[in-house]
Amino acid sequence: MFTGLIQAVGRLAARETRGGDQRLRFA
Secondary structure (H helix, E strand, O other): OHHHHHHHHHHHHHHHOHHHHHHHHHO
16 A cells, blocks of 8 residues: 555656655655
8 A cells, every 4th residue: 555655656756856756765
């Protein structure tokens, strides 16, 4: 469940910032 949410947010963050995606993926 959490993985799906993190993936969705990571995808949005990656579109706005590539660094944000990596940070979200680590979290």
